[in-house]
Amino acid sequence: METTDRVQNILMVGVGGQGVILASEIISEVMMRAGHDVKKSEVHGMAQRGGSVSSHVRFGPKVYSPLIKKGDADVLFSFELLESVRYLDFLRSDALIIVNNQKVLPPSVTLGVDSYPARLPEIMRERFSRVEIVDALDIAKQAGNVRALNVAFLGAFSRHFAVDENLWKEVISSMLTPKLVDVNIKAFMLGREKMNS
C-alpha cells in the first residue's frame, strides 16, 4: 500500500496482554519520524484485564479525530482470529486484513458454555478480497523468543508501507530494553521477509 496524501486508518485489535499497545506505539513513532501527522487512541484500566483491546492509529498530512469512524479503516491489523471478526464493521470494503493465526479463548469458551467460532478465516475471505494470515508465533519461535510475537507480526505489517526499513529498526531499538533488541529485530526481519515469500 502506497502512503498517499489521504489519512490512513489502521485498526489494531487483540486481547489484553498480547502486546497490541506496544506495536501501536512503534507504528505511531515510525509514522511521525516519516513526516506524518499521527494520532492514536485506546482505552486503559479495567478494559485491559484480558478483555478485547483495540487501538486506533491514524496518520497523514493532518489528522483531526483520534478515532476511526466505522466503515473507514484501511487496514485491520489483528492479533487474534475472533477479535478480527468482531471489528469487521470498522473496515472499508477494500480494506486489507492482516491477521495473526492465533486463538485466545474467551471466558465463556474456557467454561464450556460457548464454543470458539469455526471458519473465521473463510468468513473474512468471503467478505474481503485481501486477507493475509500470518503465523506470528512461529516466526517469533524461529527468531528465538516467543515473546517477540508482536514485533514479528509488525514485520509482516511493515511491508505494506513505503517506509524505510531502517526507520522501523531504529524505532524498535529505541523502544525496547537493550537486551531484547537483537531478538526483536531478528523477529521483525523474519516477519517482513516471510510476507515476501
Added chain:
Amino acid sequence: MKVILSGNEAIARGAYEAGVAVATAYPGTPSTEILENMATYEGVYAEWSPNEKVALEVATGAAIGGRRALAAMKHVGVNVAADPLFTVSYTGIKGGLVIVTADDPEMHSSQNEQDNRNYAKFAKVPMLEPADSQEAKDYIKLAFELSERFDTPVFVRTTTRISHSKSIVELSEPKQRPATSALEKQPDKYVMVPAHARRRHPLVEQRIKDLEAFAEEFPENRVELQDLSVGIIASGTCYQYAREAFPGYSFLKLGMVYPLPKKKIKEFARQVKKLYAFEELDPFFEEQVKALGIEIIGKEVFPSCGEFDPGTAEQGISGAAGVEKKGAALPYLPPRPPTMCPGCPHRGLFYVLNKMNVFVAGDIGCYTLACLPPLKAVDTCICMGASIGHAMGLDKALGSEAHGRVVAVIGDSTFLHSGITGLLDVAYNRGACTVIILDNWTTAMTGRQDHPGTGMTIREEKTTKVDYVKLVKALGIKHVKKVDPFDLKKLNKVLNKELNRPEPSVIITDSPCVLYRRVEKGAQRPLLYVESSECIGCKACLQLGCPALEWVTLPVKESAALKKKRGEAFVNPTLCTGCELCSQLCKKGAIRKKDGDN
C-alpha cells in the same frame, strides 16, 4: 523537539514547563498517568494522596503558600474533592491552582459518565478543555496563568479520548518562576467563617463576569468561518470528530468551556444559517446558548449517552445511516469481558462467597469483576468505600434476616481512600457486620500504584506503612483475623465463624497482586496440569473462572468409554501461575503439580 505524547503525558509536561511545585492525585482511570509522569520530573513534589479530597487540600495549601500546584483526578474523584472545591472557589489562591478532571464518556472504566463541565458552572470556576495533546500541554500553562490573574482555581477537563490518545507535541523548556512563596496571613481571604465568606461571594460573582469578558478575547475560543450553511459549536475531542466529518463547515471551537463568550456565540450564530451544539453527554452549551434566545440543534439529534466519533456527527447533521453490517451471517461471537488474572488472590475468596450464597456489598477495584459468571459474588458497587456502609445499612434495616448473610468486601487502597470512616460507623453504632479487606499490597486496577499501605511513595522511596490490624482495632473492632486467600478450607472456616458473630469483625486477606512487581524472583511456583486419565469432567474446577482452565469437549463415544461427562479440564501452561486453587477443588486429585513434586 517533537514527540508523541498522550494527553496525560502532555498535561504532566505542561505543568512541569509551567514550574509546578506540588502535584497530587489518587489514581483513577483515565487520569492516572498524569501523576505517574509528574513524578518523573525533577524539582516537582509529587504524591499519591489517600483520596481526591486530600489531594485537592494539599494542592490548595501549596497554592496558598504562593507556589503553583496541580491536583488530578477522574470525574468521580471530583465528587470526593467537591467539599474543598466549592470553598476554595471563594478563597481563591496565591500561586496557580489547577484541577484536572478526566471524564470517562462511555464508562470504559467507570461506574457512571457524569459530565464534569457542570462542576465548573456549579462551583463558579473557569474550565479549559483541550482537543489534543499539544493543547493539553498548552492549556495547563494557560490555566496556571488564568488562575493567578483571576485569583481562582482553574479546571482543565479531559475525556478518555484526550487523556489516552497520543498525538504530536512540541516540547519547550521549563520556565523559571520568581519565588513568591511565603507564609502570609490573610484570614479575611482564607478563613471562611460566615462573615468572611459573605464578603468573598460577591468577588466570585464579579470574577465570573470578568472571566466572561476575557472569554470574548481568549484566542483559544476560535471562530473558523468557512461554509456558512452550517455552524458547529464544539470543544475537546468532539471538535476533532466534527471537523473530521465536516471539514468545510464553520466552527466555533471553544477552548474555554466555562464561562462562555456570549457575544462571540451571538455573532457566530448570526453568521451561520443552521447552528449545532456537538457535545458528548449533557447539553451544557446547548442550554446556555438557548438561554441567550438563540436557536440551536443539539440533543434532539445527538445522543446524551456514551462517547461520540466522527460517525455521530455525520448521522446527526446529515442524517447519514449507520454503517451496514458486512454480511448478515456472522456467527455468534462470544464476548470477551475483562476478567481477573490467573493467579489473582481475589478469586478464591469470591469462590467461597459464591458457595456460601451470602449478599456481598462490593466496592471499586479489580474484584468488582467477580460480579461476572461463574463467580457471581458481588451484589453492590456504587462508589469508592461504599461497601461498608451498604453492609451496615442492610444489617440495621433487616436485622436477623441479614445477620450472618451479609459481608462487605473492599480492597486495601479503597479502604484507605474512604473505607475507614465506614468501618468507624460499624464499630461506633454496633453493626454486626463482617468486613473483608482484600489486601493485595497495591492499587491494582489502575496499574499497581502505591498507597499508604504499601510502604513506598510515588517515587519508590521507603516510607511508613499502615498496620491494618492496629488501625482496625483502634477504630473499635475487637475481632480481626488475617488469612491466606489461597487456603480455601481456612477461608471457609474463618468466614463462617466471623459471619455468625453478633459483633463487628474484620477479615484481612493478605496476598500480593499476581502482577505485583516487588515479589522476589525465584519464588516461581510449579505449574499445574490435569491428569487426563483421572479427570471425570465434573467441571468443579471451572467454577473458579480462571482463564488458565479450559474445557475440552470430547466426542460422545470417547467420553462414554472413558467414563467422563462429555469432556475434561485442561490447564493452559502459558497462563497458569501455579496458585493451586483448582487442585483444592478437584475431588479426584487429578490436578497436579508439574515436575513430579506432587
